[in-house]
Amino acid sequence: MTLLDHLPVLVVLLPLFAAPLCVLIDRARPAWLLSLIASLLSLAAAITLLMQVSSSGAIRYQLGGWAAPWGIEYRIDLLGAYVLLIVSAIAPLVMVFALRSVEKEIPRQRIARFYAAMLLVFAGLAGITVTGDAFNLFVFLEISSLASYAVISMGSDRRALNAAFQYLVMGTIGATFILIGIGFLYMMTGTLNMIDLAERLPAVSETRTVRAGFAFLTVGIGLKLALFPLHLWLPNAYAYAPSAVTAFLAATATKVAVYALLRFLLEIFGVQFSLQAMPLDLILMVLGLAGIVSASLVAVFQQNVKRMLAYSSVAQIGYMMLGIGLASTTGVTAAILHVFNHALMKGALFLALGAVAYRIGSVTLRDFAGLGRRMPWTMAAIVIGGLSLIGVPPTVGFVSKWYLVLGTLEQGLWPVALLILLGSLLALIYVWRLVEAAYFGQPPSDAATLQEAPLSMLIPVWILVGANIYFGVYTEVSVGVASRAAIQLMGIEG
Amino acid sequence: MSGLPGLYNYWIAVFLMMAGFYVVISQGNLVKKLVGLALFQTSVFILYISLGKVAGGSAPIFDAGVTVYSNPLPHVLILTAIVVGLATTAVGLALIVRIQEAYGSVEEEDIHAQDLIDDERETPTQAFGPEDDRQ
Numbered sequence: 001m002t003l004l005d006h007l008p009v010l011v012v013l014l015p016l017f018a019a020p021l022c023v024l025i026d027r028a029r030p031a032w033l034l035s036l037i038a039s040l041l042s043l044a045a046a047i048t049l050l051m052q053v054s055s056s057g058a059i060r061y062q063l064g065g066w067a068a069p070w071g072i073e074y075r076i077d078l079l080g081a082y083v084l085l086i087v088s089a090i091a092p093l094v095m096v097f098a099l100r101s102v103e104k105e106i107p108r109q110r111i112a113r114f115y116a117a118m119l120l121v122f123a124g125l126a127g128i129t130v131t132g133d134a135f136n137l138f139v140f141l142e143i144s145s146l147a148s149y150a151v152i153s154m155g156s157d158r159r160a161l162n163a164a165f166q167y168l169v170m171g172t173i174g175a176t177f178i179l180i181g182i183g184f185l186y187m188m189t190g191t192l193n194m195i196d197l198a199e200r201l202p203a204v205s206e207t208r209t210v211r212a213g214f215a216f217l218t219v220g221i222g223l224k225l226a227l228f229p230l231h232l233w234l235p236n237a238y239a240y241a242p243s244a245v246t247a248f249l250a251a252t253a254t255k256v257a258v259y260a261l262l263r264f265l266l267e268i269f270g271v272q273f274s275l276q277a278m279p280l281d282l283i284l285m286v287l288g289l290a291g292i293v294s295a296s297l298v299a300v301f302q303q304n305v306k307r308m309l310a311y312s313s314v315a316q317i318g319y320m321m322l323g324i325g326l327a328s329t330t331g332v333t334a335a336i337l338h339v340f341n342h343a344l345m346k347g348a349l350f351l352a353l354g355a356v357a358y359r360i361g362s363v364t365l366r367d368f369a370g371l372g373r374r375m376p377w378t379m380a381a382i383v384i385g386g387l388s389l390i391g392v393p394p395t396v397g398f399v400s401k402w403y404l405v406l407g408t409l410e411q412g413l414w415p416v417a418l419l420i421l422l423g424s425l426l427a428l429i430y431v432w433r434l435v436e437a438a439y440f441g442q443p444p445s446d447a448a449t450l451q452e453a454p455l456s457m458l459i460p461v462w463i464l465v466g467a468n469i470y471f472g473v474y475t476e477v478s479v480g481v482a483s484r485a486a487i488q489l490m491g492i493e494g
Numbered sequence: 495m496s497g498l499p500g501l502y503n504y505w506i507a508v509f510l511m512m513a514g515f516y517v518v519i520s521q522g523n524l525v526k527k528l529v530g531l532a533l534f535q536t537s538v539f540i541l542y543i544s545l546g547k548v549a550g551g552s553a554p555i556f557d558a559g560v561t562v563y564s565n566p567l568p569h570v571l572i573l574t575a576i577v578v579g580l581a582t583t584a585v586g587l588a589l590i591v592r593i594q595e596a597y598g599s600v601e602e603e604d605i606h607a608q609d610l611i612d613d614e615r616e617t618p619t620q621a622f623g624p625e626d627d628r629q
Contacts, residue, residue: 139574139578142581142582146578146582146585149585150585153589157619158597158619159609159619161592161593161596161597162597162609164589165524165586165589165590165593168582168585168586168589169527169531172531172534173515173518173531173534176534176538179538179575180538180541183541183542183545183568186545187545192571
């Protein structure tokens with residue numbers, strides 16, 4: 001076996017082994033360099049994997065050489081490789097950004113341990129996307145969650161501590177629900193391998209045990225992905241975490257939870273059971289819409305811009321749930337596409353906010369006054385990210401909303417399409433408030449001392465902004481992979 | 495499989511689970527909340543372990559003359575889950591220590607009241623104490 005055959009496991013092992021090394025080094029700059037190298041290597045592995053999977057189908061990797069039903073199997077299909085690419089592309093960008101941002105926000109002697117925890121979050125998230133074993137998925141979910149409680153609590157505001165604790169309680173309840181659900185499935189089928197589960201479940205799907213397991217899994221993953229009304233942990237956790245952490249978690253953690261939901265609902269339980277026998281399509285659609293409208297409304301009234309965008313994240317997750325709830329190939333394509341696109345826009349926005357926080361030490365709306373002239377590049381990035389959030393062409397936000405509206409109209413659900421447009425309108429309002437403050441507000445008297453953010457922060461921001469526009473214009477790759485993954489999931493091509 | 499007595503292990507698990515869940519929701523003290531959370535997690539461990547029992551089966555240690563063994567896999571899974579639970583409790587307790595340092599209290603009401611004051615104020619209260627070497 002060559003190194004190439006081991007890529008599925010290397011993608012997880014690189015950050016996992018780099019993390020304790022960071023703790024051992026215990027110095028800020030070398031730890032940062034190590035994290036950057038580990039995440040870049042993982043990115044290279046993820047790109048290779050996506051190309052392999054795209055050309056020659058799903059990859060199966062047996063851990064330690066133990067065959068599937070006995071050993072843990074890693075299995076990467078198109079959807080997994082796609083989400084893995086999102087996670088591992090965001091990670092190095094955030095690492096580059098973190099260098100300056102973290103030095104300002106976190107005490108020096110904690111920085112090495114901060115990078116160690118960030119790598120653990122990354123390793124956990126990458127693990128979820130590659131594993132083919134239901135219990136292994138739970139373990140990776142907990143690795144990433146536990147590390148994310150730690151990194152959130154490193155925010156310099158003391159409210160970060162409370163937010164992290166709330167997240168810990170709700171996240172653990174969610175994870176335990178997932179554990180119960182997996183236990184019920186094991187009870188009925190005697191297997192934890194996802195493919196075996198998918199084969200054996202239809203025979204026992206009429207039992208109450210499987211239905212209970214289904215309910216536990218859905219609610220548990222719903223807590224992790226901040227499905228409205230299970231989103232209460234998210235706004236504060238995002239608002240008070242260090243800037244780099246918010247950007248990383250907002251762009252990846254909830255996306256990976258959406259991936260886990262797709263995996264369990266559509267592949268393991270199957271479309272027939274999840275969205276037709278059980279009324280989950282309707283539930284997801286209603287909760288998705290409620291999330292879009294209510295979270296967008298709340299976002300309009302926020303004074304803290306970070307928290308405003310956090311509520312907007314809850315709304316965006318609503319769009320993804322709506323796409324799954326449509327239970328059609330177009331709907332699922334829109335959901336998967338929005339996972340990718342939302343990672344790009346929220347990554348760009350939260351990183352740009354981090355740059356603002358670096359310069360003015362605050363992210364309240366009032367402090368944005370006159371920022372358009374003082375930090376032109378950062379604010380331009382926020383405006384483009386905001387346009388993408390609203391869904392203006394030629395940004396990525398337009399592409400995913402287009403597919404979502406297409407999916408609703410396919411089924412003649414025009415009131416739903418109207419609500420999607422209402423959501424965009426609300427997004428327009430909260431983005432406008434930001435633009436109004438930045439470009440039409442009067443800067444305070446100390447304006448002269450303020451400079452544009454350092455290059456090491458602007459470059460990752462603008463790479464993401466560029467991706468927002470690039471993938472909005474050239475949609476072949478992102479839409480192509482998303483629709484192929486959706487077709488596979490919906491079981492049309494088997 | 496019929497009747498209550500045969501399913502008593504599940505009743506115990508459900509009782510512990512609900513008790514833990516109730517403590518998490520009803521208690522305002524963060525440490526007690528964490529205890530409830532640990533109880534909640536532990537109940538699931540019992541659920542798993544009890545479902546590995548095969549009627550008439552012996553302990554899963556190879557021995558001549560024994561033909562029926564209990565299923566060892568749930569036990570192994572739960573070993574991992576116990577480690578996860580332990581880590582959760584450790585992280586939670588560490589957070590509580592820092593909350594106590596930053597807020598001077600581990601009661602949810604006090605913390606919430608102080609958060610409301612923080613929300614009104616302009617400058618945030620720092621989470622790190624003076625012993626942390628801030629730049």
